[in-house]
Amino acid sequence: MRALIMAGGQGSRINRGEKPLLLIHGRPMISYVIDAFSAAGTDPVVAASKKTPMTMNWCRAQGIDVIRTEGMGYIQDMIEAVKKLDEQHSLFICVSDIPGITAKIIHQIVKKHGLSGKDACSVWIPADIVRSTGCSVTYEERVHGVKACPAGVNILRGDRICEPQDELRIMLNEPGLALNVNTRDDLAAAENFLTSRPKETVFQTHKR
Numbered sequence: 001m002r003a004l005i006m007a008g009g010q011g012s013r014i015n016r017g018e019k020p021l022l023l024i025h026g027r028p029m030i031s032y033v034i035d036a037f038s039a040a041g042t043d044p045v046v047a048a049s050k051k052t053p054m055t056m057n058w059c060r061a062q063g064i065d066v067i068r069t070e071g072m073g074y075i076q077d078m079i080e081a082v083k084k085l086d087e088q089h090s091l092f093i094c095v096s097d098i099p100g101i102t103a104k105i106i107h108q109i110v111k112k113h114g115l116s117g118k119d120a121c122s123v124w125i126p127a128d129i130v131r132s133t134g135c136s137v138t139y140e141e142r143v144h145g146v147k148a149c150p151a152g153v154n155i156l157r158g159d160r161i162c163e164p165q166d167e168l169r170i171m172l173n174e175p176g177l178a179l180n181v182n183t184r185d186d187l188a189a190a191e192n193f194l195t196s197r198p199k200e201t202v203f204q205t206h207k208r
Contacts, residue, residue, distance in 0.1 A: 001110070002085065003037040003092035005030065008049030008069050008077045013183055020048075020055045020096040022181070024191055029181060030055065032099035032194075034064060039103035040110075042092060047081035079161055087158030090119075095152035099190050100176025100197070112170050113155050120165035121155045123172060124148040130178040134189035138182060143169050151177040 007020040007030055016022060020030035030046070037044040046064055048056040049071030059066040067084050069077035078093055085091075090113075094101070113121040127140045127147040140149050148171060157165055176197070179190045 001042050001089070001091060002087060003042040003044045003094060004078070004081055004085070004087075005033055005037070005044055005046045005094050005096050006074060006078060006081075007046050007055050007096040008052055008071050009074070014181075014187060016184075018052045018055050019181070020052060021058060022187060024099055024187070024194060028058065029099050029190075030058075030096040031062075033094060033096055033101055036101045036103050036106060037092065037094070040106035041103075042106070045081075045085065046096070047077055049077060082156075082158050082161045085158065087161075089158060090155055091158050093154045093156055095180070097181040098152055098177060098179055099181065100174075100179040100193055101153070102176060105172065105174050105177060108172065109153065109155070109170060113168060116168040118166045118168045119157045119160065121168040121170055123151040123153040123170045123177065125151050125172060125174065125178050129173060129175055130180075133175050133178045133193060135178055135180060135186045136183055138180075144171050146171065149178070149180075152180055153177070 021028045034044045046059045046066045047069050048066055049069045051071040056066050067081045069080045109123055124143045127137055127149050130137050130149050137149055140147050179193055181187050181190050
């Protein structure tokens with residue numbers, strides 16, 4: 001399965017350059033996401049835009065597949081990237097600013113989605129867990145009776161990317177997925193969380 005990692009946004013709220021390349025423990029934030037999907041056995045592809053040229057250059061230097069999009073917005077860029085990939089099967093769509101994601105979490109999502117028989121899935125985190133990490137809550141709604149926040153991880157059918165898809169909503173009590181970095185406080189929370197995470201769950205991006 002492919003994993004399309006969306007990295008076309010400027011990250012203006014943090015205002016420290018291109019958000020995917022913000023350093024956490026000396027590593028670009030996007031590298032944590034790429035490494036997690038690689039370790040899970042998926043094929044990561046980055047969608048960068050004219051707003052993130054340095055991210056595009058970094059990916060190329062690391063030997064990571066990258067697609068250029070127009071930077072018209074998350075949904076528009078996602079559709080554009082999937083069409084350019086000519087993806088006809090299911091694929092992950094993931095934001096580039098959740099450095100706490102791991103291969104173990106990705107395997108959980110794949111398993112739950114596979115058992116559901118549905119075309120698509122979205123991943124949610126209880127809002128209380130997001131707040132417990134020190135990260136901001138920008139959006140929440142009730143999912144399975146619990147106030148929850150979207151994790152920024154989905155599985156969609158590429159051949160139906162412009163159509164409504166029957167969706168499974170997966171609730172995961174995973175603090176790592178709560179680290180959606182949108183502000184400087186979120187960045188500090190991610191630094192603190194990854195400092196305490198066992199080293200064996202942290203992988204390193206290597207050139208192919």
